[in-house]
Amino acid sequence: MPISALLANTNAAATDGFSRMWHFLAGGGExxxxxxxxSIVSVTIIILKALQLRQHVLFPKRVIDDLNNIERYASRGDILPLxxxxxxxxxxxxxxxxxxxxxxxxxxxxSTAACETAARGVMHRLEAGVPLLEVIVTVSPLLGLLGAVIGLVTVFSAFGGAETTAADTTQVARGIAEALxxxxxxxxxxxxxxxxxxxxTRRLDAIAVRSESLLRQAIHDFHRHFEVRPNSVVNTPATHK
Structure with missing residues (x-):
């Protein structure tokens, strides 16, 4: 098939699809x-959260490897590069x-208390938008029900007027279509x-669990290999027993 014919068929299919979608949306009433x-809000949130909650974005392998190898920095006597x-x-x-x-x-x-506070702030930021999805889950079917009720009102109102039978039939069909x-x-x-x-929701739970495990290990290794001087952020290698 020539490319021009293929493009023409594709354009025709796309036009027909948009036309069907428009008639469907227009048939649902206000x-x-x-x-x-x-739907726009839902799709936007889904795309943004899918990009934000990617594993390699939240937990880069290089960062994880560094936090799992604090002992290497202790052997050099300096945690500052990390x-x-x-x-x-x-x-x-x-x-x-x-x-x-x-x-x-x-x-x-x-350290654990400070990390827990920081983790709660991070999780609160990552959860932004997810509760709105729950609202949409509840509201959108109710809006559909509201549209169905309005459509039924249109159907029943067709039997109470003085219009002709043809007009009543058209109004009934329009009301049923709007409801559906x-x-x-x-x-x-x-x-x-x-x-x-x-x-x-499950993804956020998994992130919280992994964050907790990572922090506990990092805190343990840091305080095992380094000693913290009071009122100072200067760290020196701890003496191992």
Whole structure:
């Protein structure tokens, strides 16, 4: 098939698809506008969270390897190079790891408490948008139901006027179409959104567990190999027994 013919067929299929979609949306009445807005918000949040919660973005391998090899820096007697590398890295692992090895806390308990506070702030930032998906899951089917009710009102109002039978039939068909279209649209928005919400919720739980494990190990290794002087952030290798 010539390329020109293939492009013509593709354009025709795309035009036909957009036309069908437009007729479907227009047939749902005014409520369809709110459902479309919900779908836009849902898709936007899903894309943003999918990009934000990627494993290699949150926990870069190089940062993890550095935090798992604090002993190597202890053998050199200087933790400052690792601290500087973490400061230049914007990942979650680097931000939390920097708190764990900052040297600002004399005991492991103080370091753990500081890391827990920092981790809660990070998780709160990562969770942004996910609760809104839950709202959309609840609201979009209700909007579909509202559209269905409005469509039924249109159907029943067709039997109470003085119009002709042909006009009544047209109004009944329009009301039924509006009820069905809005119901379908509400479900089409809610179903993928609830799947995405469940996935991101489990993903956030996994991130929290991994962050906790990483921080506990980093705090243990740091205080094992370095001693923290009171009122100072200068660290020296600890004396191993």
């Amino acid at each position: 409520v369809m506008i709110l459902i479309v807005l919900c 601290q500087q590398r973490l400061e230049r890295n914007p990942s979650v692992a680097a931000q939390l790891g920097l708190v764990a090895i900052s040297g600002k806390y004399e005991t492991r308990e103080e 279209h809005s119901t379908i649209a509400g479900l089409l928005v809610a179903i993928p959104t609830v799947i995405a919400h469940g996935y991101f």
